[in-house]
Amino acid sequence: MQRRSIRTFVTGIGPVSGFGVGVAPLWKGLCDGATAIAPITAFDPSGFATTAAASLRPEQLDVRSIVPKSYRKATKVMARDIELAVAAASAAIQSAGFTTKGSAEGATPTIAPDRFGCHIGAGLIPADSDELAGAMLTSRTSDGKFDPEAWGRTGMANLTPLWLLKYLPNMLACHVTIIHGCLGPSNTITCAEASGGLSLGESVRVIRRGGACACLSGGAESKVNYMGLLRQTFANRLARVGVGEDGSRAVRPFAPDASGTVLGEGGGMLIVESESSVTARSGTPLAELAGFAAGQCACTDTVGVDLSGAGEDIAASIERALSDASTSAASIDAIVPTGAGIPSVDAAEADAIRRVFGARAASVPLVTLAPQVGICGAGTSALAACVAAQCLAAQRLPARLSTVGSAKLGVDADACASREARLGHVLVTTTGLGGQSCAIVMRRVA
Amino acid sequence: MSAHGQRSDAERVVVTGMGWVTPLGHDIETVWGALMRGECGMAPITRFDARTFPTSFAAEVKDFDVRPLVKDFARHAHAGLNSQFALGAASQAWRQAGMHERAPRDQRRVGIYLGAGEGVIDTPNYLATNLGAWNEAAGKTDGVAWARLGHALMRAAGEVEQEPNMPLAHIAAEFGARGPSYNCLTACAASTQAIGEATSILRAGEADVMIAGGAHTMIHVLGITGFNRLTALSTAAEDPKRASRPFDLKRGGFVMGEGAGVVILESLAHAKARHAVPLAEVIGFGSSADSYRITDIEPEGRGAAAAMLQALAEAGIDPHARRSDGRPFVDYISAHGTGTKENDSIETLAVKRVFGDLARDVPMSSVKSMLGHLIAAAGAVEFITCVLAIERGMLPPTMNYSTPDPECDLDYVPNAPRKAKVETCLSNSFGFGGQNDTVCVTRFVP
Numbered sequence: 001m002q003r004r005s006i007r008t009f010v011t012g013i014g015p016v017s018g019f020g021v022g023v024a025p026l027w028k029g030l031c032d033g034a035t036a037i038a039p040i041t042a043f044d045p046s047g048f049a050t051t052a053a054a055s056l057r058p059e060q061l062d063v064r065s066i067v068p069k070s071y072r073k074a075t076k077v078m079a080r081d082i083e084l085a086v087a088a089a090s091a092a093i094q095s096a097g098f099t100t101k102g103s104a105e106g107a108t109p110t111i112a113p114d115r116f117g118c119h120i121g122a123g124l125i126p127a128d129s130d131e132l133a134g135a136m137l138t139s140r141t142s143d144g145k146f147d148p149e150a151w152g153r154t155g156m157a158n159l160t161p162l163w164l165l166k167y168l169p170n171m172l173a174c175h176v177t178i179i180h181g182c183l184g185p186s187n188t189i190t191c192a193e194a195s196g197g198l199s200l201g202e203s204v205r206v207i208r209r210g211g212a213c214a215c216l217s218g219g220a221e222s223k224v225n226y227m228g229l230l231r232q233t234f235a236n237r238l239a240r241v242g243v244g245e246d247g248s249r250a251v252r253p254f255a256p257d258a259s260g261t262v263l264g265e266g267g268g269m270l271i272v273e274s275e276s277s278v279t280a281r282s283g284t285p286l287a288e289l290a291g292f293a294a295g296q297c298a299c300t301d302t303v304g305v306d307l308s309g310a311g312e313d314i315a316a317s318i319e320r321a322l323s324d325a326s327t328s329a330a331s332i333d334a335i336v337p338t339g340a341g342i343p344s345v346d347a348a349e350a351d352a353i354r355r356v357f358g359a360r361a362a363s364v365p366l367v368t369l370a371p372q373v374g375i376c377g378a379g380t381s382a383l384a385a386c387v388a389a390q391c392l393a394a395q396r397l398p399a400r401l402s403t404v405g406s407a408k409l410g411v412d413a414d415a416c417a418s419r420e421a422r423l424g425h426v427l428v429t430t431t432g433l434g435g436q437s438c439a440i441v442m443r444r445v446a
Numbered sequence: 447m448s449a450h451g452q453r454s455d456a457e458r459v460v461v462t463g464m465g466w467v468t469p470l471g472h473d474i475e476t477v478w479g480a481l482m483r484g485e486c487g488m489a490p491i492t493r494f495d496a497r498t499f500p501t502s503f504a505a506e507v508k509d510f511d512v513r514p515l516v517k518d519f520a521r522h523a524h525a526g527l528n529s530q531f532a533l534g535a536a537s538q539a540w541r542q543a544g545m546h547e548r549a550p551r552d553q554r555r556v557g558i559y560l561g562a563g564e565g566v567i568d569t570p571n572y573l574a575t576n577l578g579a580w581n582e583a584a585g586k587t588d589g590v591a592w593a594r595l596g597h598a599l600m601r602a603a604g605e606v607e608q609e610p611n612m613p614l615a616h617i618a619a620e621f622g623a624r625g626p627s628y629n630c631l632t633a634c635a636a637s638t639q640a641i642g643e644a645t646s647i648l649r650a651g652e653a654d655v656m657i658a659g660g661a662h663t664m665i666h667v668l669g670i671t672g673f674n675r676l677t678a679l680s681t682a683a684e685d686p687k688r689a690s691r692p693f694d695l696k697r698g699g700f701v702m703g704e705g706a707g708v709v710i711l712e713s714l715a716h717a718k719a720r721h722a723v724p725l726a727e728v729i730g731f732g733s734s735a736d737s738y739r740i741t742d743i744e745p746e747g748r749g750a751a752a753a754m755l756q757a758l759a760e761a762g763i764d765p766h767a768r769r770s771d772g773r774p775f776v777d778y779i780s781a782h783g784t785g786t787k788e789n790d791s792i793e794t795l796a797v798k799r800v801f802g803d804l805a806r807d808v809p810m811s812s813v814k815s816m817l818g819h820l821i822a823a824a825g826a827v828e829f830i831t832c833v834l835a836i837e838r839g840m841l842p843p844t845m846n847y848s849t850p851d852p853e854c855d856l857d858y859v860p861n862a863p864r865k866a867k868v869e870t871c872l873s874n875s876f877g878f879g880g881q882n883d884t885v886c887v888t889r890f891v892p
């Protein structure tokens with residue numbers, strides 16, 4: 001049975017973004033008005049219309065240095081998305097001051113393992129092209145085509161036996177639960193950009209029903225690879241950024257001339273914890289995760305690439321999240337939207353904000369992250385939730401870049417510097433390709 | 447009084463519709479009849495030339511046409527195979543629930559929770575792109591060539607359909623569902639987890655109706671390759687129909703299947719209000735993580751046992767107690783029963799851990815012996831067999847059982863269906879990566 005009287009708190013945040021791992025580099029970058037968007041260097045992107053992304057440089061993420069020594073061998077079977085989730089989880093554990101099997105081997109864990117859940121939003125992880133094509137070289141016909149007969153006989157043996165395990169979406173949660181000893185309820189949500197937020201909602205539900213005391217919760221993804229870039233290009237979601245052009249200026253959330261987004265690597269993991277657990281260990285919450293709701297947008301194209309008519313459904317999710325938090329739109333001091341810079345998504349979100357906030361819509365500040373860290377696929381809403389919690393804890397809003405003229409959509413998203421702000425409640429709203437939406441209300445902890 | 451007996455009508459969750467698309471047929475009666483006859487759906491793979499693969503057979507869905515089952519096929523014209531299966535199963539369930547005649551008034555109170563897998567990759571063009579972009583001299587992929595070939599060969603509509611939330615999007619479009627919507631992908635546990643979490647959403651009052659289940663196919667070059675490299679698949683090509691041998695000493699791995707299973711779940715209060723006929727009641731759900739190794743199941747079955755114990759606790763059932771007539775309170779377990787050495791012996795250990803001395807009195811069987819392993823969809827299909835077992839007083843058999851394994855010494859309902867008084871069942875699903883999920887379902891008593 002669900003008990004809404006069980007309050008849930010965010011007690012740790014582990015964002016991962018093009019600024020690096022952890023809250024410190026992210027918060028500095030966001031408040032300085034910097035951007036992590038830069039030319040893609042992981043491969044030659046010049047054949048694509050979009051050649052920039054917000055990626056982590058090798059020196060920003062060395063997963064071998066993050067995992068316990070006993071687990072380093074397993075890093076060989078971690079796809080990029082898994083590395084991001086593992087890094088985010090460790091940062092969240094550190095942020096919360098938790099002791100786990102992964103943070104201190106042999107020590108008594110802060111949370112009993114069977115009361116520690118894990119919910120992670122993940123995307124479709126494409127095979128590494130070099131690895132796959134390299135393995136297929138001996139399985140070509142004389143005209144260079146794939147030869148299934150040769151592949152079946154000998155070719156597939158060129159792939160490492162554990163090849164598949166790099167690419168199953170639930171391997172993010174698999175590695176994280178092993179590293180940190182989470183034996184409680186575990187799930188992998190795959191709903192595009194909404195995945196991380198939906199995971200947070202599931203953590204809340206699991207804690208409310210008594211299934212766990214605390215959960216590692218969030219999402220992570222990198223679409224900065226051939227398939228990710230191609231699929232997003234096919235879906236007309238990306239801004240054109242030619243070789244040598246400034247990618248950050250290409251992303252203009254809620255601007256009349258918005259033309260698409262830029263991809264980022266990242267996401268975030270949060271520690272969602274019940275009030276009784278926080279109290280028992282004298283923990284310090286960053287924010288209360290006070291309300292949550294999810295919904296499905298009616299999509300005229302079925303598959304939810306065109307979300308232009310989704311405003312009413314997004315608004316419905318926001319209204320239900322406000323109700324779940326026992327508050328109203330009047331209490332919301334800032335909003336972290338998807339803010340992708342994709343015209344149909346922006347239009348739907350702006351419509352939703354106008355519906356919910358009425359006359360206040362144009363004066364509630366939006367925190368638009370995409371010009372600085374890109375859109376991080378399944379990590380998008382988890383990263384947004386990390387930022388919302390940090391805004392509440394720091395009583396500050398980050399800078400915004402690039403956008404001019406957001407008043408035409410009736411929202412406040414124009415470029416500006418970071419500033420102090422009195423923030424009591426921050427709303428996170430994310431809607432992803434496919435039409436799933438989520439809304440999260442975070443409340444300041446006095 | 448059991449825990450579920452204390453729930454209000456708003457918190458009780460009943461099944462009011464079911465549908466499946468499987469290798470043994472595309473409707474409830476055909477498939478159930480085949481299961482009762484012990485038929486097996488395995489045959490040589492027809493989707494691609496697998497003759498030289500270590501595993502050249504699978505349980506494919508045959509002759510399925512989704513067009514007569516949907517209102518407007520144009521809305522689903524690009525649907526991938528997994529989405530077609532999902533639509534087929536969901537339309538049966540929707541119809542059985544009577545919602546085709548009178549749909550719920552508030553679409554935002556109708557949610558979806560699927561455990562659906564990724565779509566089938568566009569294998570010929572994907573592999574041609576990767577091979578064609580290989581730079582022999584550099585020994586790696588040429589990014590510019592990859593982009594050129596990818597744009598030229600792959601189709602935009604086909605690529606978006608590979609996202610794992612697409613079956614969900616298609617179902618939402620078909621039935622107008624706009625409530626809480628999730629897709630989870632926890633490998634072989636996904637659709638059991640989806641049914642469990644959908645139940646939780648209903649109990650929390652977030653929706654009145656949930657469309658829950660899963661869909662998947664991995665019968666393609668890379669899917670079979672991945673599991674062949676893991677040596678998880680049976681290679682007994684001499685007699686594919688006898689290749690899936692759960693709990694048998696000579697078991698040699700699972701046989702890949704495909705398909706979908708979908709159920710309509712709703713609060714009893716909602717079902718009563720519309721005079722729907724409950725088919726069964728979901729009374730318990732458990733979820734745990736092994737947190738052990740990426741390649742192996744926890745060898746003592748602790749994770750699997752934890753999921754079963756949680757489900758039983760939520761159902762208010764003492765696994766060590768007997769009814770007044772001496773029978774255990776659980777009448778049947780739909781086993782995960784993959785037919786791999788590791789899974790079947792550890793699942794047996796887990797059942798013993800849960801039921802102790804009563805374990806031998808609880809019959810359990812694996813329909814994977816007949817249907818193959820439907821991966822993400824397996825749990826939903828097996829949940830439906832539990833409901834039918836309750837409804838019809840028959841237990842489906844474990845086929846191909848001939849040589850007892852000393853490590854698997856429970857009652858597996860070998861080789862023939864069994865008449866039985868069935869009130870309450872557990873349905874187990876355990877996924878690669880250590881996700882364990884169990885749902886407890888019982889006969890509906892007003």
